[in-house]
Amino acid sequence: MLELKFPERTKKPRKEGITHVLDKGLGLNAVKDLIGTSGDFIDIVKLGWGTGYITRNLPEKIELYRQSGIRVCFGGTLFECAYIQGKLDEYEGWLRDLGFDILEVSNGTVEFTLDEKLKLIERFARSFDVLSEVGSKDVNAVVAPYRWVEEIKATLKAGVFKVVAEGRESGTVGVFRKSGEVREGLIEEIDHEISCGHIIFEAPQKAQQVWFIKRFGPNVNLGNISPEDVISVETLRLGLRGDTLMGFHGGVQSGPIL
Amino acid sequence: MLELKFPERTKKPRKEGITHVLDKGLGLNAVKDLIGTSGDFIDIVKLGWGTGYITRNLPEKIELYRQSGIRVCFGGTLFECAYIQGKLDEYEGWLRDLGFDILEVSNGTVEFTLDEKLKLIERFARSFDVLSEVGSKDVNAVVAPYRWVEEIKATLKAGVFKVVAEGRESGTVGVFRKSGEVREGLIEEIDHEISCGHIIFEAPQKAQQVWFIKRFGPNVNLGNISPEDVISVETLRLGLRGDTLMGFHGGVQSGPIL
């Protein structure tokens, strides 16, 4: 047997080093494959936007994830849809029925004030671990770094479990430029003010994952990882892919390598 | 349970609001997953180009789709290959043996005249629902709108079931520019002359799907949808994804939202 050395990785249940996966409608065979190959590398599965509401296999799917120690939540858009239709009580009741203990509060599309958002976070934080999304889904909206910092600090104070920095499935909004490039100045500003362990960075593209792992080390929290990229992300964290091989095995053993 | 309101959606068997999916060689586990999560959202599956001729699991696959109320057809390239080899009779016989009741007539690569195409449509329309593809697969061929209109009208008159507006798997030809952008002027010209319910728009990219749904409402016919995007397309139709959430739930309940 070949025993390789790796940078230190956190283990489940993880507070840091979280991999948060975007399931946009996987069937049961695919979920079994995902768990069978890489269940240990996945901490949270998000049933993207409103997909969880219409897929036919919801209870069986949730059960499979749960048995494998993976937490499941709905996307923020479903929250926003319930909000706009005045049905947050029904939404909360449904989450309880499904046995969910984690929920995403977002205003990526529906606009409400930060005050309103904080009240919603406080309300749900009593019963759930709350993920709060920060940043717009609009490719043309560029929010100034100080406003990101302000909102992140306020939502943390209101009791969120982790802040999710918006990137979408595409990785072309929020913390990224339209081209997919990381808004590095924004990230440095956030990192200067807040411990990045509080943040899950949505980073669907490989170059983005590489950037965050090099910048913050193998145990940075990464979100919106596609199911087919989970193993790739884990190899990047461990220096088992060309992009991080020399950083983690060519001398340095852990921590940032940028 | 959470009961959300949605814009009105047609139900199977659908004449409008069709989702036409591109299967380029799915295995049986994947087909079971697709049907299990979203069989109700799929009307037609196309076994892309000549893939149906060489995949090993054809009869079992066809049977799975059929049991779920999904119609199956071959891609137009297989028709063109049979045509160029002078074997349309054998092709027709094979379709009957397989129990197919739908067939695509195209000249995306092989060139024949509109007259020849109309004769072929008339021939096959006696025994099959005929899908007729309009538009070239060549990225450099830009066909004038009046010629699209002319061909669509003629093929409808010859008895086609639906006209398929070419976009390919890539979404970079036919009704789209090389960049993937919708040729809006072309679509407006077609819409001015012909009811768009007669047309299935190939729209493999999300931005394209969003555009057609906003322009024609939740029950526009969309084609060449990737199996992994079927649920996403249905959420777009229902306003359960950020891109159409406000259009369908922020006041307007149905119809176009552009």
Add this chain to the structure above:
Amino acid sequence: MLELKFPERTKKPRKEGITHVLDKGLGLNAVKDLIGTSGDFIDIVKLGWGTGYITRNLPEKIELYRQSGIRVCFGGTLFECAYIQGKLDEYEGWLRDLGFDILEVSNGTVEFTLDEKLKLIERFARSFDVLSEVGSKDVNAVVAPYRWVEEIKATLKAGVFKVVAEGRESGTVGVFRKSGEVREGLIEEIDHEISCGHIIFEAPQKAQQVWFIKRFGPNVNLGNISPEDVISVETLRLGLRGDTLMGFHGGVQSGPIL
């Protein structure tokens, strides 16, 4: 039944016309699907970079591929990781335990001299079929054609089974420009000096596959094919997709069609 004519294709076990597939962590249901639809079209599966080291289903997966007559090897990055940690003996032992008879020697990330590489090839060629990767993973490294030729000739002389021309999963390095375009001058230079049957061209993008098939005919060796594109590649080889239909069926029956 429809019997179409095709350009001549080699059959398994293939020396030329190899399709080499990149498995970056498939689960067992997906592997069964892949084999069930297209096992005859696949010659070698590479468990990409270090993914084989951390996926949980390794022995079962290897067994499934083996039963279907598909050879399995690890990615070159795992070799490089073992090299840099001074554990090539353990690596070799592990390969034997797994029953592997093929191995990739590469220096895509770790730098060592050509002399060192040739010694490693000679060592492993005694017990394995050696795949030797040529070309850098660095998007900014442009290696001159004469150096490619020199290295390919030297590694062939040292006993490699096939030379793998680097393209990565992305198809934007090595024999390709950043844009994914083929470095045609480089390929012509290599072809002028060496029979291209000795080379597996990594060609993950469709336009790249089309280019190589048109240039070298249906039995060119192609690598880093995504599992979901295996059937598409086979249709391109047979002229069952628009891109090669006229070349292979509009008169010419085999050989290059550029």
